Amino acid sequence: xxxxxxxxxxxxxxxxxxxxxxxxxxxxxxxxxxxxxxxxxxxxxxxxxxxxxxxxxxxxxxxxxxxxxxxxxxxxxxxxxxxxxxxxxxxxxxxxxxxxxxxxxxxxxxxxxxxxxxxxxxxxxxxxxxxxxxxxxxxxxxxxxxxxxxxxxxxxxxxxxxxxxxxxxxxxxxxxxxxxxxxxxxxxxxxxxxxxxxxxxxxxxxxxxxxxxxxxxxxxxxxxxxxxxxxxxxxxxxxxxxxxxxxxxxxxxxxxxxxxxxxxxxxxxxxxxxxxxxxxxxxxxxxxxxxxxxxxxxxxxxxxxxxxxxxxxxxxxxxxxxxxxxxxxxxxxxxxxxxxxxxxxxxxxxxxxxxxxxxxxxxxxxxxxxxxxxxxxxxxxxxxxxxxxxxxxxxxxxxxxxxxxxxxxxxxxxxxxxxxxxxxxxxxxxxxxxxxxxxxxxxxxxxxxxxxxxxxxxxxxxxxxxxxxxxxxxxxxxxxxxxxxxxxxx
Ligand code: XIL
Numbered sequence: 001x002x003x004x005x006x007x008x009x010x011x012x013x014x015x016x017x018x019x020x021x022x023x024x025x026x027x028x029x030x031x032x033x034x035x036x037x038x039x040x041x042x043x044x045x046x047x048x049x050x051x052x053x054x055x056x057x058x059x060x061x062x063x064x065x066x067x068x069x070x071x072x073x074x075x076x077x078x079x080x081x082x083x084x085x086x087x088x089x090x091x092x093x094x095x096x097x098x099x100x101x102x103x104x105x106x107x108x109x110x111x112x113x114x115x116x117x118x119x120x121x122x123x124x125x126x127x128x129x130x131x132x133x134x135x136x137x138x139x140x141x142x143x144x145x146x147x148x149x150x151x152x153x154x155x156x157x158x159x160x161x162x163x164x165x166x167x168x169x170x171x172x173x174x175x176x177x178x179x180x181x182x183x184x185x186x187x188x189x190x191x192x193x194x195x196x197x198x199x200x201x202x203x204x205x206x207x208x209x210x211x212x213x214x215x216x217x218x219x220x221x222x223x224x225x226x227x228x229x230x231x232x233x234x235x236x237x238x239x240x241x242x243x244x245x246x247x248x249x250x251x252x253x254x255x256x257x258x259x260x261x262x263x264x265x266x267x268x269x270x271x272x273x274x275x276x277x278x279x280x281x282x283x284x285x286x287x288x289x290x291x292x293x294x295x296x297x298x299x300x301x302x303x304x305x306x307x308x309x310x311x312x313x314x315x316x317x318x319x320x321x322x323x324x325x326x327x328x329x330x331x332x333x334x335x336x337x338x339x340x341x342x343x344x345x346x347x348x349x350x351x352x353x354x355x356x357x358x359x360x361x362x363x364x365x366x367x368x369x370x371x372x373x374x375x376x377x378x379x380x381x382x383x384x385x386x387x388x389x390x391x392x393x394x395x396x397x398x399x400x401x402x403x404x405x406x407x408x409x410x411x412x413x414x415x416x417x418x419x420x421x422x423x424x425x426x427x428x429x430x431x432x433x434x435x436x437x438x439x440x441x442x443x444x445x446x447x448x449x450x451x452x453x454x455x456x457x458x459x460x461x462x463x464x465x466x467x468x469x470x471x472x473x474x475x476x477x478x479x480x481x482x483x484x485x486x487x488x489x490x
Contacts, residue, residue: 041336041341041342041444042074042075042336042341043075043076043321043332043335043336043339043341044075044076044077044078045077045341046336046339046340046341046342047077047301047302047339047341048077049339049340049341050294050339050340051300052293052294052299052300052301052302052339053077053078053115053300053301053302053303054075054076054077054078054301054302054303054339055076055077055078055079055080055114055115055117055301055302055303055304056072056075056076056078056079056080056303056304056305056306056307057079057080057081057082057275057303057304057305057306058072058079058080058081058082058105058108058307059081059082059083059084059311060081060084060101060102060104060105061101062311063104063105063108067308067325067326068307068308068311068326069108070326071307071308071322071326072112072307073112073114076114076307077113077114077115078114078115078116078117078160078301078303079105079108079109079114079115079116079117080116080117080119080274080275080303081101081102081105081116081118081119082305082306082313083126084101084102084104084105085102085118085119085120085151086119086120086123086126087121087123087126087127087128087131087147088126088127088128089101089102089126090102090147090151091128091147091150091151092128093128093130094130094143095146097150097151097154099151099154099155102155106155106158109158110158115160116155116158116159116160117159117160117161117162117163117274117303118151118152118155118159118161118162118163118205119162119163119166119210119274120162120163120164120165120166120210121147121148121151121152121162121163121164121165121194121198122144122147122148122164122165122166122168122182122190122191122194123165123166123167124167124168124178124180124181124182125166125167127181131143131181132181133181134181134185135185136185137185137186140181140182140185140186141186141193144182144186144190144193144194144197145193145197148164148194148197148198148201149197149201152198152201152202152205153201153202156201156202156205157204159202159205160205160206161205161206161207161208161240161241161272162198162202162205162206162207162208163208163209163210163243163274164194164195164198164207164208164209165191165194165195165209165210166210166211167210167211167212168180168182168183168191168209168211169211169214169221169224169225170221170224171213171221172220172221173220174220174224175220175221175223175224175227176224177191177224191209191228192232192237195207195209195232195237195238195239196237196238198238199238206240206241206270207238207239207240207241208239208240208241208242208243208272208274209225209228209229209239209241209242209243210242210243210245210274211225211243211244211245212244212245212246212247212275214242214244214260215244215246215248215253215254215256215257215260216254216256216257216260217254217256217257217259217260217263218256222260225242226263226264226267229242229264229267229269230267233267233268233269239269240269240270241269241270241271241272241300242264242269242270242271242272243271243272243273243274243275244257244260244261244271244272244273244274245274245275245276245305246273246274246275246276246277246289247275247276247277247305247314248276248277248278248279248285248289249278249279250278250279250280250282250285251285252278252282252284252285252286252288252289253285253288253289253292257288257289257292258291258292258295258296261292261293261296261299262295262296265296265297265298265299269298270298270299270300271293271296271298271299271300272299272300272301272302272303273289273293273299273301273302273303274303275303275304275305276289276302276303276304276305277304277305277306277312277314277317277319277320278319278331279314279317279318279319280317280318280319281309281318281319281320281321281329281330281331282331283330283331283333283334283399283400283401284334284399284400285331286321286331286334286335286338287334287335287337287338287399287400287401288399289302290302290334290335290338290339291338294338294339294340304320304321305319305320306320307320307321307322307326308320308322308323308324308325308326309322309323309324310324321335330400333401333441333443334399334400334401335401336401337397337401338401342443342444349444350395350397350403350442350450350489351395352395352396352397352403353394353395353396354394354395355392355393355394355395355408356392356393356394356395356489356490357385357387357391357392357393357489357490358393358405358487358488358489359385359487359488359490360382360462360463360468360474360484360486360487361447361449361483361484361486361487361488362463362465362468362482362483362484362486363382363463363467363468363469363472363484364468365382365383365384365385365463365468365470365472366382366383366384366385366386366391367380367382367391367393367414367474367487368380368381368382368383368390368391369390369391369407369409369410369429370383370390371388371390373410374409374410374411374412374429375410376412376428376429376430376431377417377428377429377430378410378412378428378429379426379427379428379473380414380426380427380428380429380473380474381470381471381472381473381474382463382468382470382471382472382474383470383471384470388409389407389408389409390407390408390409390410391409392407392408392409393405393406393407393408393414394406394408395489398439400439400455401441402439402440402441402442402455403439403440403441403442403452404432404438404439404440405440406432407429410429412429412430412431412432413429413430413431413432413438414427414429414438414440414461415427415428415429415430415437415438416437416438416454416456416457416476417430417437418435418437420457421454421456421457421458421459421476422457423459423475423476423477423478424464424475424476424477425457425459425475425476426473426474426475427461427474427475427476435456436454436455436456437454437455437456437457439454439455439456440452440453440454440455440461441453441454441455445481445486447486448488449486449487449488450486450487450488450489451479451481451485451486451487452487453479454476457476459476459477459478459479460476460477460478460479460480460485461474461475461476461485461487462474462475462476462477462482462484462485463475463484464477464484465482465484466484467484
């Protein structure tokens, strides 16, 4: 099915436009461009721009919640059923299959062009007691294989990747499989058997091993899974991908996470971040996680484990990208930015390391350090653009997705005076110190300009309303969408 294959929305929009009569194309040139920009303004579209997906766990029971469904269909292009494909739901008693709740999710995905990750076929948890009480190996082998074949056949052609086996390794220092009915009754070979059965059932779905606490390269558990994948690849046991659940504490991913991803990828498997959530959702921790994936060519996608904090299984930890009301949290902006969306990476967007002149849209004049003045504390103004170094600003992106803007003439950065956050505070230049008062969030406006919001005050960079003369001050004020708060980067 065509929606199983990645096709960035940009390309779709362009081919749509080229399919129209010449006159119509001209008339649509503006909107088509806007669509291309709007596309990189969502998680799914920004990920698709680099051939990746951005997904979320979905609960069938929430599809009727309009806030939930709106965000789901706007932002995400991959779906993992949070519980609906697990054994306790799909085969609650032997041979008695129930795919209704999962079908609801799959139907939603089909209708909205989203792909599906199947989760999960063989797992010790959410396993009905009729399975965990089996003690005869032949019985359990046939029960396991029948479960895999029946479930995979039901969804055949609709699943991009299956978590064939979930969480089979033990925590701690052993590096061995954990105790489970499958391990205890069938022995070490049960994982291999599950993968072979899965491949024989559906040769086009990708087959993944999925686990948590395998993100830190030196951990025994990580090494155990790595050795298994290496062994599978060397013996031709079918495996296509490894999922790193990535349920992180406030500190976010371990420093070695990218190393882990690339070492697994080097074995010849795709890697994915499959259940991402981070306690309290620090923006930098999220950005670091996404960057680790972006830096590994075979890291093909990222899935967060729920949409709003209120949807999370980690009650009270606020680990997701949207708050309880469905508003984007700072972590959202950081993720979008790390994916290359919403401000970087596309033509016309702010590219880190590039020198720009910033023009206030209402005043039509450039952000300027008064000629010859370079000291800390020099107050900023607007002036006719003249190409001088005092009007040149180098944008460099910070870990939280914001920008630091360094004035080329003075070598000092665009600064909101420390501790001053009120409306009307005049901006200055100061030595770069990494403070939030020197961090500016850029959000793109419909006219292609940007609103620059200071990370310390939360207020927008502006020329006071009604002032446009040379020498008019540059200050911060509550964001109000006015042209005097719009800055174009050229
Ligand atoms: C969790 C779900 O989010 C909860 O709703 C459910 O009660 C328990 O399972 N690892 C996994 C996921 O692979 O399936 C788990 O999902 C979270 C940990």
